[in-house]
Amino acid sequence: MAASFLAELAQHRCLLFLIVILGFGGNLLVGFQVSVIAYPSQDVQAFLNASWVRRFGVPLSPETLTLLWSFVVSVFCLGGLCGNLASGALLHQCGKKKALLWSDLLVILGAVLIGFSQMADSGEMLLAGRFCYGVSAGICMNTIGPYLAESSPQRLRGFAITASVVFFSLGKVLGQVLGLREVLGGPSRWPLLLSLNGAPALVQLLLLPLFPETPPHLLLQNGDKEACLRAMRTLWGPNCGHRHEAQVEEILREAEADAADGKRKWGALEVLRAPALRRPLALALLLVLGLQLCGLSAIYFYAFDVFRTARIQEGLIPFVTLGTGACEFLASILCSTIIDRFGRRILLWGGFLMMGLSMALLILALFFQDRLPWLSYFCIAFIFLFVVFYAVGPAGATFAFMMEIFGRAVRPPALVILGTILWFGLFLSGMGFPVLVESMGYFCFLIFLAVDAGIAAFVYFFFPETKGRSITEITNELQGMNLGGKRAPGGSLCTKL
Known part of the structure; x- marks a missing residue:
């Protein structure tokens, strides 16, 4: 069983590389931000208080400082909500690959803002950077799963989706390791710690254009069957021609079912x-x-x-x-x-x-x-x-x-x-x-x-x-x-x- 599974993965090595790229530049960053923010809490609170004193001459009360810190943590979720709400229109207009490339640009922007926030003595830059991270996370969580589900053969669909979740857990572990005081958790290093997301996002921004858009998008949105088949050959290997044609027929059957219902484009209210x-x-x-x-x-x-x-x-x-x-x-x-x-x-x-x-x-x-x-x-x-x-x-x-x-x-x-x-x-x-x-x-x-x-x-x-x-x-x-x-x-x- 294990040998046949590994042999099938070797045959679909381009799909495996796509899983790695999407996980490394997407889910890993979300998991990293979820876990790493707990480690520099005291140092960030000290920075926010010192910045307030330099501006207004009085320190923040403990209650206000705690509330401000809670907002620094939770603004990531507000950004995620905004990214989630924007993802439907973004995916329809741009497709999944371009949506992820826009998401990478947001991560890089957030990393720059956070990386220079201490130097600029600006808590607002820290909040804006965390918000950018959240928007990117909201887009990624609605894009990576469908990208892999639509790019995988039916037998490997569950593996592809859950393998991307592995990178979410890996991001948590990296956040916990790098957040230790002995590593990057010190008072002068927290901007670097929180801005590390920019590096994987840059890698994905450079490598993702080498992979195709999902076959259903190429077939149904672009109306290009040849491009759809080329994408399948790239992702699944050239020796699965019968599966390529069967998958094209399945995509067309699903599109016909939507057309029979009178729906080619669904909105959230229509789904409800x-x-x-x-x-x-x-x-x-x-x-x-x-x-x-x-x-x-x-x-x-x-x-x-x-x-x-x-x-x-x-x-x-x-x-x-x-x-x-x-x-x-x-x-x-x-x-x-x-x-x-x-x-x-x-x-x-x-x-x-x-x-x-x-x-x-x-x-x-x-x-x-x-x-x-x-x-x-x-x-x-x-x-x-x-x-x-x-x-x-x-x-x-x-x-x-x-x-x-x-x-x-x-x-x-x-x-x-x-x-x-x-x-x-x-x-x-x-x-x-x-x-x-x-x-x-x-x-x-x-x-x-x-x-x-x-x-x-x-x-x-x-x-x-x-x-x-x-x-x-x-x-x-x-x-x-x-x-x-x-x-x-x-x-x-x-x-x-």
């Missing part, structure tokens, strides 16, 4: 109003909310606060945080190699179930650690287990599922809707999680436990499997499900959705 899309949109929305409320996003935004709540020694916190990032990275690699073998559904419900179990054990360990201090070590272990199950299951399988339940024409506006909820949720969790921890302590994890257990049950009973199936087959199965859970003749899943 379409009865046939309510069920796939609801399933995808449930997974997006699950990623928001499973507990991991809040942990990575305020990792130090979470581990202090678990009573881990202050000097060990940076290294424990680094360990969780390394576990997520390795587990995401495992997910990318098994998702096309086991499918999306089992990784989703199994991942959420084991995350809920890990969270329950963590709550118990935190409850009894006053009487049994050695349970602090088990707290660390349960956090690690939670991160591993998150990366093996929902982290990669969610995005693969979302790419596969929407047709090509519907996918951009559907992702705008889902991305709006995702980025708005990230902003609220970034602003509100410290208050939640302060008011509830470790009992706030009960909320995450309930969410994980509930979603695991819902996925197990109500979600279809999408592995190895065409968009048309998946759409027909979802449309054949009525409110009682029974399918039209030929359906395979009977639930009570």
